[in-house]
Amino acid sequence: MPLAISLLGSVGLLSLSIVAAIIGRLRLATSVVYLASFGLSLGLFANAALALLRSDLAVTLILPFGLPWIGAHFRMDALASFFLVVINFGGAAASLYAVGYGRHEETPSRVLPFFAAFLAGMNLVLLSDDAFTFLLSWEFMSLMSWALVMAHHRAPDNARAGYVYLLMASLGTFALLLAFGLLAGPAGGYGFDAIRASHAAAPYTTLVLVLALLGAGSKAGLVPLHAWLPLAHPAAPSHVSALMSGVMTKVAVYAFIRIVFDLVGPLEWWWGLLVIVLGGVTALMGVLYALFETDIKRVLAYSTVENIGFIFVGLGLSLAFAAGHFAAAAIVAFVAALLHVLNHSLFKSLLFFGAGAVQTATGERDMERLGGLIHRMPMTALAMLGGAAAISALPPFNGFVSEWMTFQAILLSPQLPQWGLKLVVPAVGALLALSVTLAAACFVRFYGIVFLSRPRSAAAAAAGETDRISQTVMLALAGLCLLAGILPGYIADAMTPATQALFNGHMPRQSSIAWLSLVPISKARSSYNGMLVFFFIAASASMAAYGVHRLSSRVTRRAPIWDCGFPDPSPLVQYTAGSFSQPIRRVFGTLLFRAREQVKMPPPGEMAPAQFSVRLNDIIWNTLYLPVAEGVRLATDRLNILQFLTIRSYLSLVFGALVALLLVVALWR
């Protein structure tokens, strides 16, 4: 029953997209379409959440389309339901936000149809239960999001962003296609149940893992496949950026889990090692990129890369534990990763909504031209403070809970017998600890430069608060970030069916633990109670406020800025985004980014201004992508002669190719 509702809802979204294409030019279309997609997403969310709570799951439905000898298989198991909850909640939030935000859209007919179709595509990926339907939905989702990235195709960098995205998306789909081909084997059993029943042989499974990392990892933004993400996510309208960063990357995480945890079969321990290292490197590189970036939406996109790294470390630990048959530890790591999936979708959507509000209010995305928005956009600033605190993993917000769980999983890993893991896991733990604190630094910088300090441009000084609907959505999301941090036990419990299906076990039931603490293993080992921490902070802050106001002078006087006696009225003397990250750039950037600073001082007596320039070297782009692009260019240059041959040469080429192919077939047999 839930499956049928989910499918009907997806079909509803698809038909909504057709309706939107027809009425897209009408004035009312924006509100109507977004309200409808809000309703549909909310329904799909409720349906998946109910299914997850009632464990009313794992029904298969075969519809008579798709490949003739397979049909289209759909299934909704616990894992898919959890991701459906995440995705449809994000979709509902983005739709509601867009009811307000979408009014500023100049070309709604370029956004509306694709928005609904994009939501439908993501739902279908999660529901599909055979390789063909999966790939079809995956590609549909990619193309729809590409169309949304290209919605403002005349903006200078967007065409390039769309091009890079299209290339990386095709690479990813290609890798997944090959992975499923290997999984299905020569018999061609493309249904997931057939794949589960027949395990591929050992060398092929490793290849499947690598292909899954390429395919799902490129969509999720694993370093070094992240290059498209900071280009494409910011290029789309902000509610779509929120969907792509907060939600679509989670579909990629789902694909990875589905293939590696569910379909492949027996696990090898060193797969875990590979995924852990990739995740750790992704986390650190992502946050460093974010720290050196000044475009607000690109900062958020790079921070998505960091969080994906965090999720993959959890998944890698879970793989390593599962391969060593430490089920309890594998479950802790897996639940930590899934918690972070949910948490990241909450706060990253919120942050992108806020960035959209800032962009509409000021027309600026460059941090160096913003500032002081807390005075002019108080509600947005309040909500964004919650988002920044959550993503910086501050207790009692939700980001801390998943960080804490991941650290607990790392602390379980000395029991792993392999030396490689013993040596690498603590080092990755250090990488994660580094990236968590750097993320806090990144969001101090983000919030401090954009919302605090004095306005750095006329546009920022004249900004106005965003519309009521957007404010409500952002405040609600900030409240949910707090709520998920206070009551994480209920969320962890909701994953019980998923861990039961994958690992045949579950964590201790959290909602029955006294005071609703979070206890991953046992109480003597570790426990965390977000509710009490929140209560303690609130109580001691109010006690301090009460005490101070009783004891102290209550006189408050406003005066000009003091600044050690030498205030400069120009906002130019403030710290900028670039200068804020300069110490960190010195510490980490010289090695990893070959950052070079150059100061040009005019000789004494000359009146010319001094000049300061920083050069950052994106090592991954320069060493991985540029050579490939250059190689393709060279090859096409060489092959260009094929364009200008005579008909005889073409015919002989065709003949030669045919003979060669036949020879290959003959030798193969």
Next chain:
Amino acid sequence: MALIRDLAVQGAEMLLVLILAPLVTGVVRKFKARLLRRVGPPLIQPYRELARLLRKEVVLADNASWLFRAAPYLIFAATWVAAALVPTFAVGLVFSWSADLIAIVALLGSARFFLALAGMDVGTSFGGIGSSREVMIASLAEPAMIMIIFALALLAGSTQLSTIAAYMLSPHVGLRVTLAMALVAIIMVGIAENARVPIDNPTTHLELTMVHEAMVLEYSGRHLALIELSAELKLLLYLSLIACVFLPWGLAPPGAGWSAYALGASSYVAKLMAGAIALAFFETAIAKMRVFRIPGFLGAALMLGLLGTLFLFVSRGGL
């Protein structure tokens, strides 16, 4: 009855840290002055300063936001909660299970987050320089602290501070290389986190060397009093943490009698004084570093913590 006594012990600990915090700072200042052959301020000078600040009016910059006014309360609350979760004279605090050592460090991280934001609120170059350097220092000190926690947690089999302290009191613990490394690393982190020499100078008024002082430059009156008190609490917290993990002798076991509590309290005060005096000696003996030497200092702490953890990963089968 037992619950009431536990709550009383917890309340006593919370009040004790609040009362002792300025005294520790006073002792450090007094001993530093004596080492420099000055008379130095009386021990109760920090209390007088707090009282004076509370009596003064607050002068807010024209463009200070509500966050600037709310931050001192949040910073104080987070620091106080963190300090209350560290066992001082008795282990087995009644709420010790609500937050483990990782959460305590994260609470201090929350306090720093708001302090750094407050430094940027008014939009001065001093506030910016302070915040920027503070997050750079934290970005190395906090991972080092997490690594130390990993090492301790792997030894004791728990991240709960009370359990770690109980383990350190038990006869199972011997001399270990990891413990020595963790002790050195935690002292280095503590120095950096509390803005002491050689990382930062708490008494400096030379603008370019300020980190902590630069961030709080625009604060005055009761707000400044709260921030000063939070800084003093944080110093006390690190001293208590080191005392509770590495010098756990005298800590009253859970459910002990009043005499054990009295013994615990007196040994706690003695440990604090010893720590404060040691800090004064250290600060007098060493010169402040250039800002860009700090990463080397904290990187060493991080590596010590990581090495200590690695030793445990390599030497132990599991928990």
